[in-house]
Amino acid sequence: MNPILLAVLIVSVIGILAAVGLTVASKVFAVPVDEKAEEIRACLPGANCGACGFSGCDGYAAALSKGETKETTLCAPGGQDVAQQIGEITGLAVGNMTPVAAVVLCQGHNDNAVIKLEYQGVQSCRMAAQIFGGPKECIYGCLGYGDCVAACDYEAIHLCNGIARVDPHLCRACRKCVKTCPKGLIEMLPLEGTEAAVLCKNHDKGAVTRKECKAGCIGCMKCVKACPEEAITIDRFCAHVDYEKCVGCGACHEQCPVSAINLITLAKHA
Amino acid sequence: MTAYFAILLTAILTGNFVLCKFLGICPFLGVSKKLNTALGMSAAVVFVMALATAVTYPINKYLLVKNDLEYLQTIVFILVIAALVQLVEIVLKKFMPPLYNALGIYLPLITTNCAVLGVVILNVDEGYFAQSMFNSVGAGLGFMLAMVIFSGVRSRLESCDVPKFLQGLPIVLIAASIVSLSFMGFTGLVEGLLGL
Numbered sequence: 001m002n003p004i005l006l007a008v009l010i011v012s013v014i015g016i017l018a019a020v021g022l023t024v025a026s027k028v029f030a031v032p033v034d035e036k037a038e039e040i041r042a043c044l045p046g047a048n049c050g051a052c053g054f055s056g057c058d059g060y061a062a063a064l065s066k067g068e069t070k071e072t073t074l075c076a077p078g079g080q081d082v083a084q085q086i087g088e089i090t091g092l093a094v095g096n097m098t099p100v101a102a103v104v105l106c107q108g109h110n111d112n113a114v115i116k117l118e119y120q121g122v123q124s125c126r127m128a129a130q131i132f133g134g135p136k137e138c139i140y141g142c143l144g145y146g147d148c149v150a151a152c153d154y155e156a157i158h159l160c161n162g163i164a165r166v167d168p169h170l171c172r173a174c175r176k177c178v179k180t181c182p183k184g185l186i187e188m189l190p191l192e193g194t195e196a197a198v199l200c201k202n203h204d205k206g207a208v209t210r211k212e213c214k215a216g217c218i219g220c221m222k223c224v225k226a227c228p229e230e231a232i233t234i235d236r237f238c239a240h241v242d243y244e245k246c247v248g249c250g251a252c253h254e255q256c257p258v259s260a261i262n263l264i265t266l267a268k269h270a
Numbered sequence: 271m272t273a274y275f276a277i278l279l280t281a282i283l284t285g286n287f288v289l290c291k292f293l294g295i296c297p298f299l300g301v302s303k304k305l306n307t308a309l310g311m312s313a314a315v316v317f318v319m320a321l322a323t324a325v326t327y328p329i330n331k332y333l334l335v336k337n338d339l340e341y342l343q344t345i346v347f348i349l350v351i352a353a354l355v356q357l358v359e360i361v362l363k364k365f366m367p368p369l370y371n372a373l374g375i376y377l378p379l380i381t382t383n384c385a386v387l388g389v390v391i392l393n394v395d396e397g398y399f400a401q402s403m404f405n406s407v408g409a410g411l412g413f414m415l416a417m418v419i420f421s422g423v424r425s426r427l428e429s430c431d432v433p434k435f436l437q438g439l440p441i442v443l444i445a446a447s448i449v450s451l452s453f454m455g456f457t458g459l460v461e462g463l464l465g466l
Contacts, residue, residue, distance in 0.1 A: 010337070
């Protein structure tokens, strides 16, 4: 037989055999595609941040389409719009989402906080926190190495005079920074309206706190007495505001001797 | 028996396909970021290498060599490997969707993974069927070893303060070259160990 013909024949036969085999395999091992889940997935932001509590956007879409969850408002970055779209696709009731933004509860910037050691290790909060709780005297405060900055997918966090600050207009409330901060300093505050917030997490006794940071909460109870709504409680020498009760009157801020409690308006009024 | 053990050790350590023969560098750099994806990828490569050898060896011996068509080796082998990778992809998608998603683009890239084609061609050049199978499994295991070691190195790299001009791929390549250099230490190991 002509060697060229034979070569062509052999290659074609192998090719055809492979094609037939693959066709059979694709039929036998076909995976049914969940169209509803695909549709939901398309309207999710695709950040895979995990704020919904599922393994990324695919996980949330699959759980919704299979009816494992009936919550349409779990996607924090997507907000009310996405909840509305999910509701339309699934026919589930759409709840109201309170828009929130992350806030770093610390004012221990370079001018306020006292430094106890010179840290020259890996520039990461998680690492620095392991050496005597970090280079600052206050072991509760922001270390300012920017683990949250790196964690943020939306570039909403910046370092500012040694501490992290969140831009509420860029924050999409995915809570990645909340999970990243080794000191647990980042909390979600309501975006609308004005709230009082204690920008300190120091649980040391007042006299100790005073030596560690100029803006540390000393637990003096003045704000507790001043608050007309009884929204403030003291837990281990540090005040905490119940944002549900707070009306933003500012009585606590006027009383605070160290300016640890502040009125915060995250959303700028139009 | 000693010969088979020697083949296996050679393929894994002294003649490691990634670190000594520099084949399959693309997935080596691409999928070695995390240990579990590295393991999944290597498992797929072991499977494809063994299967490809099992299929291509008889094709070469009874079809190509008999008809003096050795020059068709490359194209026929690529054809077979491509079909096998597609098959692995379909099976993975059905039975292990998380691994399928994690491997992403690198799974179809096994098709063009030169380590797979390399092991198949080297096998038919020198060796018998059983030796070839041992060699391909060993090559796959060597690939796995390289991937696992390197994923460890890379996870250390993550927390290092790398100079800006070396950040990203450059430092990874340097790390890869050092790991490769360390494998030169195995030279002569097989001969010494088994007294060949």
